[in-house]
Amino acid sequence: MDKIIVENLSITYSDGVESLFDINLRIPIHQITALIGPSGGGKSTFLRVLNRLNDLADVTKTTGKVLIDGIDILDPTQDVIALRRKVGIVFSRPLPLPLSIYQNVSYGLELMGEKRKTVLDDAVERALRLAELWDEVKERLHDPANSISGGQQQRLCLARTLSLQPEIIMLDEPTSALDPVSTAKIETSLIELKKDFTVIIAPHNTQQAGRIADHVAFFLQGKLIEFSSAEDIFTRPKDVKTQDYISGKFG
Amino acid sequence: MQTVKKSNVLKQLRIEKLGFSVLTILSIATVIPIIAVVIYIIYLGAPAISWEFVSAMPSEGMRAGGIWPAIVGTFYLTIGTALFSVPLGIAAAIYLSEYAPMNKVTQSIRLAIINLAGIPSVVYGLFGLGLFVIFLNFGTSILSASLTLSIMTLPVIISTTEEALRAVPQSFRVVSVSLGATKWQTIWRLVLPQAIPGILTGVVLGLERAAGETAPILFTGAAFFLPRLPNSPLDATMALPYHLFVISTQVPGMPIQIQYGTVLVLLVFVLIMNIIVTMIRSRARAKRQW
Numbered sequence: 001m002d003k004i005i006v007e008n009l010s011i012t013y014s015d016g017v018e019s020l021f022d023i024n025l026r027i028p029i030h031q032i033t034a035l036i037g038p039s040g041g042g043k044s045t046f047l048r049v050l051n052r053l054n055d056l057a058d059v060t061k062t063t064g065k066v067l068i069d070g071i072d073i074l075d076p077t078q079d080v081i082a083l084r085r086k087v088g089i090v091f092s093r094p095l096p097l098p099l100s101i102y103q104n105v106s107y108g109l110e111l112m113g114e115k116r117k118t119v120l121d122d123a124v125e126r127a128l129r130l131a132e133l134w135d136e137v138k139e140r141l142h143d144p145a146n147s148i149s150g151g152q153q154q155r156l157c158l159a160r161t162l163s164l165q166p167e168i169i170m171l172d173e174p175t176s177a178l179d180p181v182s183t184a185k186i187e188t189s190l191i192e193l194k195k196d197f198t199v200i201i202a203p204h205n206t207q208q209a210g211r212i213a214d215h216v217a218f219f220l221q222g223k224l225i226e227f228s229s230a231e232d233i234f235t236r237p238k239d240v241k242t243q244d245y246i247s248g249k250f251g
Numbered sequence: 252m253q254t255v256k257k258s259n260v261l262k263q264l265r266i267e268k269l270g271f272s273v274l275t276i277l278s279i280a281t282v283i284p285i286i287a288v289v290i291y292i293i294y295l296g297a298p299a300i301s302w303e304f305v306s307a308m309p310s311e312g313m314r315a316g317g318i319w320p321a322i323v324g325t326f327y328l329t330i331g332t333a334l335f336s337v338p339l340g341i342a343a344a345i346y347l348s349e350y351a352p353m354n355k356v357t358q359s360i361r362l363a364i365i366n367l368a369g370i371p372s373v374v375y376g377l378f379g380l381g382l383f384v385i386f387l388n389f390g391t392s393i394l395s396a397s398l399t400l401s402i403m404t405l406p407v408i409i410s411t412t413e414e415a416l417r418a419v420p421q422s423f424r425v426v427s428v429s430l431g432a433t434k435w436q437t438i439w440r441l442v443l444p445q446a447i448p449g450i451l452t453g454v455v456l457g458l459e460r461a462a463g464e465t466a467p468i469l470f471t472g473a474a475f476f477l478p479r480l481p482n483s484p485l486d487a488t489m490a491l492p493y494h495l496f497v498i499s500t501q502v503p504g505m506p507i508q509i510q511y512g513t514v515l516v517l518l519v520f521v522l523i524m525n526i527i528v529t530m531i532r533s534r535a536r537a538k539r540q541w
Contacts, residue, residue: 098445107430111432111436160430
């Protein structure tokens with residue numbers, strides 16, 4: 001079943017860079033879909049369309065359709081707040097908010113007006129457990145979020161996204177600033193998470209896509225060159241550009 | 252070849268050292284006049300300071316007694332100015348930093364604020380006389396003077412607050428919005444608390460200037476001599492800077508200690524404001540976590 005259906009999506013920034021040209025894509029539910037390709041190819045832009053974070057950027061024109069559960073989220077009447085709770089994002093650098101560990105995770109729920117301490121406590125614990133961080137921080141929940149290591153911070157950001165119980169989790173090069181051990185922990189979490197969530201990741205290298213992805217989309221200069229199962233992309237790519245990128249001829 | 256290079260490096264190091272020494276001397280030199288002024292004021296003013304001086308009414312044509320009504324007046328004027336200029340200034344800064352679109356209108360608002368900061372204070376005084384005292388009929392009063400001082404203080408508060416808001420990393424705003432926050436929730440819960448130390452700096456800079464100004468209150472609220480404390484915002488009031496002007500130029504045979512004692516009290520008044528804000532600021536900084 002397809003969670004997200006993208007039809008003829010094009011985006012133009014006012015300065016012309018990082019645009020998308022006529023993207024058509026179907027992202028299946030409860031699987032990991034990886035977006036690969038050289039930087040500047042439109043992967044981040046694509047992710048930021050799916051929860052309308054692009055509204056904050058200097059976009060001059062968006063055309064096409066993005067259907068999530070059959071509803072066009074580009075519709076001007078779409079409730080973007082509800083959309084962003086449903087489609088969470090983790091950014092490439094660990095970006096803890098200048099709050100405590102606990103407050104980082106409870107922030108999204110408090111925005112919704114949740115004040116009951118027991119509810120918040122439970123939600124924080126559940127999210128931190130899902131991100132495999134609970135055991136490392138349970139003794140120091142009220143310490144500043146920037147007092148933990150970069151790898152822990154990124155898992156905290158994942159927990160923060162998970163706290164809202166989204167349906168789709170997007171990760172934009174989430175391990176590009178992390179060491180191999182932290183990277184492995186995030187990857188393990190993601191494989192565990194796809195049982196309950198639809199995961200879309202822009203991995204920071206092709207190998208990461210190979211390790212965790214079920215489906216792979218290859219973006220090049222704003223165009224979707226190829227979209228297929230991970231196995232097909234890595235063993236028998238149809239497009240010569242995909243083949244060249246995967247074999248490392250450019251990138 | 253090698254030795255030539257080495258001596259070159261040594262020469263550069265010597266020049267660098269010389270440069271740094273010059274900079275050090277210059278930066279010390281800037282502090283000297285300030286320290287000299289403060290010492291001079293303490294030296295001449297301290298003998299006048301007594302409990303009576305800071306708590307009694309002036310007597311014998313202000314040549315004796317205390318300056319209590321002027322202290323109270325300056326206190327009221329500072330509070331009055333804060334009441335108007337702080338909320339308005341912070342609101343304007345939030346608009347300019349977070350909401351205003353980048354267009355000609357916004358640019359002209361900014362330009363106006365910058366120019367406002369450069370207007371001589373006596374012009375504010377005349378403007379306040381025209382608008383508040385005469386047109387709005389508030390009379391020569393604490394209200395008129397506070398409003399006049401507020402207009403003068405606004406540019407400082409707006410520009411420092413805007414700067415403090417802009418210094419909060421954009422990434423925090425993006426993260427907050429990505430978690431389903433509205434723009435206002437982001438500002439209220441995240442941006443403002445981070446900016447508080449910077450905002451306080453602007454507020455205290457503005458209010459200190461207001462507390463020490465004579466010209467804006469000259470026509471709008473300052474009394475030459477008032478044998479009682481003001482009992483409503485529509486009363487005129489004595490104020491430290493204007494009192495100083497009066498006793499330095501208008502009253503013959505004024506003992507010099509009283510003049511410098513008044514200056515010293517004004518200086519301490521501003522110093523106390525500074526200390527209070529510094530304490531609040533360091534508490535806010537200690538709570539700040541990034």
